[in-house]
Amino acid sequence: MAQARGVNSLRFNQDQNAEQVGSVGLVEMLNRSNLLAIVGGGSHPKFPDVSVLIWDDAREGKDKLVLEFTFPKPVLAVRMRHDKLVVVLQSRLYVFSFPHNPAKLFEFDTRDNPKGICDLCPSLEKPLLVFPGHKCGSLQLVDLGSAKPGTSSAPVTINAHQSEVGCAALSPPGSLVASASRRGTLIRLFCTQSRARLLELRRGTDPATLYCLAFSPDSAFLCAASDKGTGHVFALRDTRLNRRSALARVGKVGPVVGPYVESQWSLASFTVPAEAPCLCAFGRGGRSPSSVVAVCVDGTFHKYVFSPDGNCNREAFDVFLDICDDDAF
Numbered sequence: 001m002a003q004a005r006g007v008n009s010l011r012f013n014q015d016q017n018a019e020q021v022g023s024v025g026l027v028e029m030l031n032r033s034n035l036l037a038i039v040g041g042g043s044h045p046k047f048p049d050v051s052v053l054i055w056d057d058a059r060e061g062k063d064k065l066v067l068e069f070t071f072p073k074p075v076l077a078v079r080m081r082h083d084k085l086v087v088v089l090q091s092r093l094y095v096f097s098f099p100h101n102p103a104k105l106f107e108f109d110t111r112d113n114p115k116g117i118c119d120l121c122p123s124l125e126k127p128l129l130v131f132p133g134h135k136c137g138s139l140q141l142v143d144l145g146s147a148k149p150g151t152s153s154a155p156v157t158i159n160a161h162q163s164e165v166g167c168a169a170l171s172p173p174g175s176l177v178a179s180a181s182r183r184g185t186l187i188r189l190f191c192t193q194s195r196a197r198l199l200e201l202r203r204g205t206d207p208a209t210l211y212c213l214a215f216s217p218d219s220a221f222l223c224a225a226s227d228k229g230t231g232h233v234f235a236l237r238d239t240r241l242n243r244r245s246a247l248a249r250v251g252k253v254g255p256v257v258g259p260y261v262e263s264q265w266s267l268a269s270f271t272v273p274a275e276a277p278c279l280c281a282f283g284r285g286g287r288s289p290s291s292v293v294a295v296c297v298d299g300t301f302h303k304y305v306f307s308p309d310g311n312c313n314r315e316a317f318d319v320f321l322d323i324c325d326d327d328a329f
Contacts, residue, residue: 069085093131
């Protein structure tokens with residue numbers, strides 16, 4: 001059973017935040033607010049990996065750790081929105097009311113989920129939750145707004161792939177869900193209302209591990225980054241911008257080559273350090289061309305701008321971590 005309790009009695013050195021929490025394995029921010037969810041990990045953790053700590057950076061004084069949620073097994077992922085906290089374990093998922101008077105609302109058993117795959121839509125109109133379904137390659141969708149707390153509401157299932165799900169993301173309004181299998185070659189886009197498959201996007205032909213899928217704020221583009229050291233940007237609204245195989249002009253080519261020909265390739269691509277896990281996001285603002293940023297685990301920051309004709313150039317680069325060979329992670 002998961003438990004939440006206050007931790008105001010903890011005392012730390014307020015001048016050294018890193019010393020207060022030790023090394024961490026996971027950090028999740030509530031939008032652009034002062035609230036962070038922290039899970040211990042790394043080489044010098046001060047808290048176990050079965051606990052989620054809520055850190056209020058705007059709080060005065062020493063006690064910035066304001067809540068602690070404890071679980072029976074290690075926490076693999078955390079997602080937050082203005083009224084919900086979602087914690088993912090390897091075969092179970094918890095949903096809490098948040099941040100005021102937190103209480104457990106839902107608990108879902110899941111398929112074995114070692115990567116902690118989950119996404120939570122921020123939309124006030126459509127508070128959707130997506131995670132791997134019980135059937136291999138399937139996704140489960142739960143509308144947290146219509147489900148009644150304490151009940152075992154049956155999630156909606158989408159049969160997305162033939163092999164295990166490797167990555168999933170919801171669009172900002174919650175109308176679309178994108179997913180990829182562990183092969184990482186194809187990305188499929190579905191309507192969350194009808195469950196119909198809308199697009200099939202091809203990242204490449206070689207298997208790859210996808211680190212993230214991210215929608216643009218207006219859901220017009222999708223970004224995918226993998227361990228190949230490449231990020232891909234796909235057009236979702238005007239799919240004519242996406243590239244297609246030259247064989248598509250030939251016509252019907254048979255059942256084996258057909259799916260390869262019919263899928264769409266990225267509008268633009270960019271490079272990041274190979275095999276450095278990263279998170280990607282689209283820049284906001286009305287200027288053209290559009291921008292996408294990638295923050296990598298090696299401490300590097302990349303900002304690329306891309307245009308409808310497929311040109312993509314790096315506009316900014318920085319290194320946030322000064323990593324030495326002696327540093328332990």
